[in-house]
Amino acid sequence: MVNFVYLIGDKQSRECVVVDPAYDITEILQIIDKDEMELTGVLATHYHPDHVGGSMMGTRIQGVAELLNQKQVPIHINKNETKWVVRTTGLAENDLFKHEGGDKIVVGDVSVTLVHTPGHTPGSQCFLVEQLLVAGDTLFLEGCGRTDLPGGNPSELYSSLQVLASMPTQTIVCPGHQYSSLPSAKLGDVVATNHVFKPTSQQQWLEWFGH
Numbered sequence: 256m257v258n259f260v261y262l263i264g265d266k267q268s269r270e271c272v273v274v275d276p277a278y279d280i281t282e283i284l285q286i287i288d289k290d291e292m293e294l295t296g297v298l299a300t301h302y303h304p305d306h307v308g309g310s311m312m313g314t315r316i317q318g319v320a321e322l323l324n325q326k327q328v329p330i331h332i333n334k335n336e337t338k339w340v341v342r343t344t345g346l347a348e349n350d351l352f353k354h355e356g357g358d359k360i361v362v363g364d365v366s367v368t369l370v371h372t373p374g375h376t377p378g379s380q381c382f383l384v385e386q387l388l389v390a391g392d393t394l395f396l397e398g399c400g401r402t403d404l405p406g407g408n409p410s411e412l413y414s415s416l417q418v419l420a421s422m423p424t425q426t427i428v429c430p431g432h433q434y435s436s437l438p439s440a441k442l443g444d445v446v447a448t449n450h451v452f453k454p455t456s457q458q459q460w461l462e463w464f465g466h
C-alpha cells in the first residue's frame with residue numbers, strides 16, 4: 256500500500272502545507288527543513304489512519320497527532336469528517352479547523368481550493384492547486400475509493416466523481432495511493448480509461464459498484 260504525502264508550497268515566501276502526513280512524521284519534517292520551507296498547516300483528505308495516523312489492523316501509524324507534538328499548525332478538514340478524525344487520531348475537536356467545500360487556504364501566494372467529495376467517507380475532500388488535483392482516496396488513476404468502510408456511501412461517491420470529471424481535462428490527478436504504474440495523469444486520460452467512469456447513470460453505477 257503506497258501512500259502519497261504531498262507538500263504544497265510557495266518558493267518565494269517559503270511557506271508550505273502538507274497533505275495527509277502519515278507513517279514517518281520525522282522524515283516528512285526533515286524534507287521540509289531540507290527544502291528550507293516553513294510548515295504552516297496540514298490538509299487532511301479523510302479520516303483513515305493511513306492518511307492521518309491512528310490504529311489500523313493492530314498497528315499504530317504515525318500521523319497528525321505526532322506531527323502536532325513536533326510542530327503546532329492548524330489541521331484543515333471538511334466539517335463532515337470531524338467526529339471521524341477525532342476518533343481515529345485522538346485529537347481534540349479544538350485542534351481541527353472545520354471547512355465547507357469551496358473554502359480556500361492560502362499558502363504564501365498559492366491558493367488551494369477545498370473540494371468536498373463525499374462517498375469514500377462523509378467528509379472526504381480533494382485539493383485543487385492551479386492545474387493540480389490532489390484527489391485523496393476519492394479517485395485513483397485506476398479505480399476509486401471503497402464505499403464499504405464506515406461512513407462510505409456509493410451514491411455520494413458517484414456524484415463526487417461526476418464533479419471531478421467535469422473539471423478541465425488538462426487537470427493533473429494526484430491520487431492518495433499509487434495503485435497504478437504512473438503516479439499521476441491528466442484528468443482527461445483518467446476519465447477515458449478508468450472503469451469507474453464507464454457507468455452512464457447513477458442507477459448503472461449502483462448496479463456495478465453499489466456494495
Ligand SMILES: [Fe+2]
Pocket residue numbers: 301303375392400
Ligand atoms: Fe481511505
